[in-house]
Amino acid sequence: xxxxxxxxxxxxxxxxxxxxxxxxxxxxxxxxxxxxxxxxxxxxxxxxxxxxxxxxxxxxxxxxxxxxxxxxxxxxxxxxxxxxxxxxxxxxxxxxxxxxxxxxxxxxxxxxxxxxxxxxxxxxxxxxxxxxxxxxxxxxxxxxxxxxxxxxxxxxxxxxxxxxxxxxxxxxxxxxxxxxxxxxxxxxxxxxxx
Amino acid sequence: xxxxxxxxxxxxxxxxxxxxxxxxxxxxxxxxxxxxxxxxxxxxxxxxxxxxxxxxxxxxxxxxxxxxxxxxxxxxxxxxxxxxxxxxxxxxxxxxxxxxxxxxxxxxxxxxxxxxxxxxxxxxxxxxxxxxxxxxxxxxxxxxxxxxxxxxxxxxxxxxxxxxxxxxxxxxxxxxxxxxxxxxxxxxxxxxxx
DNA sequence: GGCGAAACTGAGTGTGCGCTCAGTTTTTCT
DNA sequence: AGAAAAACTGAGCGCACACTCAGTTTCGCC
Numbered sequence: 001x002x003x004x005x006x007x008x009x010x011x012x013x014x015x016x017x018x019x020x021x022x023x024x025x026x027x028x029x030x031x032x033x034x035x036x037x038x039x040x041x042x043x044x045x046x047x048x049x050x051x052x053x054x055x056x057x058x059x060x061x062x063x064x065x066x067x068x069x070x071x072x073x074x075x076x077x078x079x080x081x082x083x084x085x086x087x088x089x090x091x092x093x094x095x096x097x098x099x100x101x102x103x104x105x106x107x108x109x110x111x112x113x114x115x116x117x118x119x120x121x122x123x124x125x126x127x128x129x130x131x132x133x134x135x136x137x138x139x140x141x142x143x144x145x146x147x148x149x150x151x152x153x154x155x156x157x158x159x160x161x162x163x164x165x166x167x168x169x170x171x172x173x174x175x176x177x178x179x180x181x182x183x184x185x186x187x188x189x190x191x192x193x194x
Numbered sequence: 195x196x197x198x199x200x201x202x203x204x205x206x207x208x209x210x211x212x213x214x215x216x217x218x219x220x221x222x223x224x225x226x227x228x229x230x231x232x233x234x235x236x237x238x239x240x241x242x243x244x245x246x247x248x249x250x251x252x253x254x255x256x257x258x259x260x261x262x263x264x265x266x267x268x269x270x271x272x273x274x275x276x277x278x279x280x281x282x283x284x285x286x287x288x289x290x291x292x293x294x295x296x297x298x299x300x301x302x303x304x305x306x307x308x309x310x311x312x313x314x315x316x317x318x319x320x321x322x323x324x325x326x327x328x329x330x331x332x333x334x335x336x337x338x339x340x341x342x343x344x345x346x347x348x349x350x351x352x353x354x355x356x357x358x359x360x361x362x363x364x365x366x367x368x369x370x371x372x373x374x375x376x377x378x379x380x381x382x383x384x385x386x387x388x
Numbered sequence: 389g390g391c392g393a394a395a396c397t398g399a400g401t402g403t404g405c406g407c408t409c410a411g412t413t414t415t416t417c418t
Numbered sequence: 419a420g421a422a423a424a425a426c427t428g429a430g431c432g433c434a435c436a437c438t439c440a441g442t443t444t445c446g447c448c
Contacts, residue, residue, distance in 0.1 A: 003426075019299060021215035025406060035427045040407060042425085104299060105213060108365050125367070146383075153376040156368060160358025161351060171302050173319070174350060182347040189340075190384045197396075219436060229397045234437060236395085 003034040004042045012053050016100040020050060051116055054107065057098040058120045062127050064091055069131070077139015078192055084135050085162050085187050088128070089176065092166040100170050132158050136191065146193045158187060197228040198236045206247050210294040214244060245310055248301065251292040252314045256321050258285055263325070271333020272386055278329050279356050279381055282322070283370065286360040294364050326352050330385065340387045352381060 010031050014023040025046060029036040043049035068087050074080035092099045101107070102124065111117035133155035139145025165183055169176035204225050208217040219240060223230040237243035262281050268274035286293045295301070296318065305311035326349035333339025359377055363370035 001425090019213075019215065019303070021213065022303075024404075026404080029428095036406090037408080037428065038426050041427095044407095046406065105297070105365075109213070109216075149379075150376050153373055154380065156362070156373060157355060157359070157377055157380050160362065161355040164354025164358050165351070168350070168354065171299075179347055179350060182344050183351055185343075186348065186351050186384050190380050194388075195395090218434075220434080223398095230436085231398065231438080232396055235397095238437095240436065 003032065003038050006032040007034055007039055007042065007049070008053060008056070011049055012101065013097050015050060015053065016097040016104065019104065020046075020106040047110065047114075050107075050110070051114075051120075053101070054117065054120045057095075057101060058124050060095060060098065061091070061124055064095075065127060065131055074135075074138070076142050076144040077135055077137070078144040078188060080135040080138055081132070081145075081158075081187055081191060082184055084131050085158075085184060088162050089166065089180065089183075092169075096170070099166060103167060103170065129155050129159050132156075139191065139193075143193055145191045149191055154191065158190070161186070197226065197232050200226040201228055201233055201236060201243070202247060202250070205243055206295065207291050209244060209247065210291040210298065213298065214240075214300040241304065241308075244301075244304070245308075245314075247295070248311065248314045251289075251295060252318050254289060254292065255285070255318055258289075259321060259325055268329075268332070270336050270338040271329055271331070272338040272382060274329040274332055275326070275339075275352075275381055275385060276378055278325050279352075279378060282356050283360065283374065283377075286363075290364070293360060297361060297364065323349050323353050326350075333385065333387075337387060339385045343385055348385065352384070355380070 007028060011023070011028055014028065014031075025036050025039050028034075028039055039046075039049070043052060065087075072083065074083060102121075107117060107121060111121055129152075133151050136145055136149060136151045136155055136158075140147055140149070140151070162183065165176050165179050168174040168179070201222060205217070205222055208222065208225075219230050219233050222228075222233055233240075233243070237246060259281075266277065268277060296315075301311060301315060305315055323346075327345050330339055330343060330345045330349055330352075334341055334343070334345070356377065359370050359373050362368040362373070
């Protein structure tokens with residue numbers, strides 16, 4: 001079971017950083033010490049290998065966010081927003097390669113023809129956006145978030161804002177740390193009741 | 195001069211939608227009616243073709259935003275924010291393929307080894323973020339935007355928020371039109387002075 | 389019309405790719 | 419220990435790729 005895991009691990013990094021088409025099974029073989037045949041013995045094709053990586057990514061993210069929500073209790077909706085945003089950034093650092101992978105266009109190309117890809121991507125995005133929405137709804141109940149905010153749409157916008165900062169970091173365009181405080185302030189201002 | 199243009203046009207669409215590695219010069223030849231040799235006669239290599247496309251994209255974006263700013267006058271900074279956001283979404287629709295291209299990771303891969311790519315990408319992002327920043331600074335002068343907002347950092351966050359909505363549309367994840375009003379409301383709330 | 393330059397052609401070349409398969413080693417279980 | 423199953427190997431296959439080049443057509447100008 002050693003080679004199988006090694007292939008998964010190395011492929012995650014390479015697919016995320018170099019891309020799918022630009023990563024050859026030959027390179028994968030060289031870096032893992034497994035023969036090329038071994039890759040195709042465990043995962044039937046390069047595309048199926050990518051699918052298994054995506055499935056694992058979904059499991060990891062759903063699991064991590066689930067445990068985060070269980071372990072915490074929040075004093076108000078607006079505080080919960082801050083904590084969810086912070087946790088998102090923390091997780092994007094912890095699982096850097098997997099978050100990078102989610103930003104790669106080839107996943108969306110495959111999901112056009114392969115419903116397995118789409119299913120997993122939808123599960124991930126629904127999970128993430130749901131947490132933002134849950135926080136907004138909580139805040140609207142306790143009065144800390146403005147009632148004229150559309151919960152789902154604002155959750156999507158908030159999500160894309162936070163995810164954009166992760167992108168800045170991963171693409172080496174801007175230091176995410178330097179934007180952290182301003183991001184929390186912006187989230188708060190965007191949603192807060194007066 | 196007919197084939198040269200056709201190659202550029204078709205390559206822009208294919209690189210943006212299918213990706214760089216997944217677009218072959220053979221396919222490019224078939225769709226343009228030009229022989230494969232013609233592609234390499236006009237553009238020395240596939241990579242140089244991509245660079246020329248990026249340069250044209252930079253020119254187009256800088257030109258369009260420049261003319262937008264000249265033709266308009268704004269009653270306040272916060273109004274300017276709304277108009278710049280709206281124009282960004284409008285332009286992303288008008289130049290859909292070029293904006294899609296800017297979201298592709300291979301551009302950032304090339305810019306790691308080829309400074310020409312980086313130069314052009316920086317020019318584009320600086321141009322775009324500068325407009326947001328300019329609007330924020332204007333608003334802070336006329337009092338319509340809160341003074342405790344960091345102009346550059348907030349411009350970056352605003353940019354990534356708007357660009358994220360464009361991504362939703364281009365990746366068919368969510369209808370950008372449905373988010374338009376909420377996006378304007380969010381931008382306003384995020385920056386507005388009280 | 390003639391001539392040099394620019395545009396264009398497409399068969400050909402070497403290379404690297406994903407993947408197969410017949411065979412070998414390692415593990416598991418009685 | 420021995421047999422069956424699982425894991426692993428790597429040479430080899432067919433194919434598609436980016437790119438070349440010697441030759442042909444079209445264009446611009448006097």
